[in-house]
Every structure is written in structure tokens, then in C-alpha cells.
Amino acid sequence: MAAFRAIGEFNSESRVSTWLHRIAVNCALMKLRIRARREKDVDALLPAFEADGNQQQSSVGWTETAEEILQREQARALVRRCIDQLPEPYRIVLVLRDIEQLPADIVAEKLKITRDNLKVKLHRARQALRTLLDPHMRGAI
Amino acid sequence: MSHVTCIELIAFLDSYVDDELDAETRHSFDLHLLVCPSCRAYLATYRETIELVRGTAEQEEELAHDSPAELIEAMKRVKR
Numbered sequence: 246m247a248a249f250r251a252i253g254e255f256n257s258e259s260r261v262s263t264w265l266h267r268i269a270v271n272c273a274l275m276k277l278r279i280r281a282r283r284e285k286d287v288d289a290l291l292p293a294f295e296a297d298g299n300q301q302q303s304s305v306g307w308t309e310t311a312e313e314i315l316q317r318e319q320a321r322a323l324v325r326r327c328i329d330q331l332p333e334p335y336r337i338v339l340v341l342r343d344i345e346q347l348p349a350d351i352v353a354e355k356l357k358i359t360r361d362n363l364k365v366k367l368h369r370a371r372q373a374l375r376t377l378l379d380p381h382m383r384g385a386i
Numbered sequence: 387m388s389h390v391t392c393i394e395l396i397a398f399l400d401s402y403v404d405d406e407l408d409a410e411t412r413h414s415f416d417l418h419l420l421v422c423p424s425c426r427a428y429l430a431t432y433r434e435t436i437e438l439v440r441g442t443a444e445q446e447e448e449l450a451h452d453s454p455a456e457l458i459e460a461m462k463r464v465k466r
Contacts, residue, residue, distance in 0.1 A: 299391065299393075299424075300425070307434055314434075314438060315445065343439045344439060346440075368400040371400070371436060371439075372396075374435050374439070378438065382434070
């Protein structure tokens with residue numbers, strides 16, 4: 246709907262994908278601000294540790310490399326579904342930094358958080374996503 | 387940081403991956419990784435996760451480049 250409303254502003258010299266992406270990012274940022282008070286956390290998806298600092302559950306490697314996994318649409322769809330499961334503030338940080346690859350300063354400014362806070366959020370988002378992917382990636386998808 | 391545990395390594399794993407640690411800390415992390423298969427696996431899968439996120443987005447970007455000009459024109463016509 247946002248793309249339809251803004252179609253008059255579309256510059257035909259721009260890439261459609263870039264234009265649609267920008268609209269999607271702006272919509273996501275708007276939703277983030279509206280829902281900031283309802284932020285869920287990702288604690289349950291972070292690794293747990295024993296009192297001596299060791300991991301409570303040993304991590305094991307995945308059977309295939311990312312390059313191999315990405316060859317299959319089914320696997321790419323799974324990655325997208327897992328990203329969608331992340332609480333919104335973490336998903337947005339992951340999208341802006343790891344997908345859009347926007348500079349940290351710009352993302353921190355857009356989200357009105359400090360660079361340190363952004364760094365912590367991104368690390369937690371990646372860890373949470375790793376946890377969501379882990380059971381699938383241990384075996385073939 | 388002379389003796390590193392799993393909790394410390396994983397807490398600063400993003401800095402390790404992004405090569406933001408000072409030489410001494412990085413060396414301590416490397417030593418821990420040598421003796422801890424669980425942290426080696428965690429590091430490998432953390433890196434794979436980042437690659438999967440970027441790779442999935444790149445695949446979508448390639449598909450999006452195929453968006454037909456007719457679609458844009460049709461949207462503009464409807465809007466008028």
C-alpha cells in the first residue's frame with residue numbers, strides 16, 4: 246500500500262528494487278517507533294552458561310556451508326522465516342546492518358539509540374537467529 | 387585478558403569476527419578456540435548465520451531486478 250501511495254514519486258531512473266526497499270525500510274522504522282514500548286526480548290534464544298563460564302550445552306557445527314545451503318529455495322525460505330520470528334527491534338537492526346549494510350552511525354541515528362546499544366542489539370539478533378536456525382542446519386533441510 | 391572462558395568469548399564474538407579486539411585479547415580468544423570445540427562450532431555457525439542473512443538478501447535482490455517496467459506503468463495508470 247505504501248508503494249502504491251508513493252508511485253507518483255517513483256523516478257524511472259531508479260531501480261524498482263531500491264525504491265521498494267527504501268519504502269519497506271521506512272515502514273519498518275515507523276512500526277519500530279510505534280511499538281518501541283512493546284519490545285520483546287531475545288533472552289530465551291541466547292546461549293546459557295554454567296557458573297564456571299562454560300557453555301551449558303555444547304555447540305556443534307552445521308553439516309553444510311552457507312554457500313551450499315543458499316543454493317536451495319527451500320532453505321532460503323527457512324532463513325527468511327527465522328528472521329521473521331525475531332522480535333521486531335532485533336529484526337530491524339539485523340536488516341539495516343547485515344542486509345542493507347548501512348553504516349552503524351546512520352542506523353544508530355535512525356533508531357535513536359547509541360552506537361554501543363546498536364552493537365549489542367546486532368550481536369543479540371545474530372545469536373538469536375543462530376539459535377533459531379541451529380536445529381534445522383544440523384541436518385539437511 | 388589472560389584466561390578466557392566461553393561466556394567471555396561469546397559475549398565479544400562480534401568484536402572478534404569484526405576484528406575489533408586488541409592483539410592481546412585476540413590472542414587469548416585464539417588460545418581458547420584452540421582448546422574449546424564448542425566455541426569453535428559456535429564461532430563457525432555464528433559466521434554462517436551472517437552469511438545466510440546476507441546471501442538470502444542478495445538472492446532476493448537479484449530476483450527483484452527482474453521487476454517488469456509494465457508493473458510500474460500499470461501502477462501509475464491506476465493511480466492517475
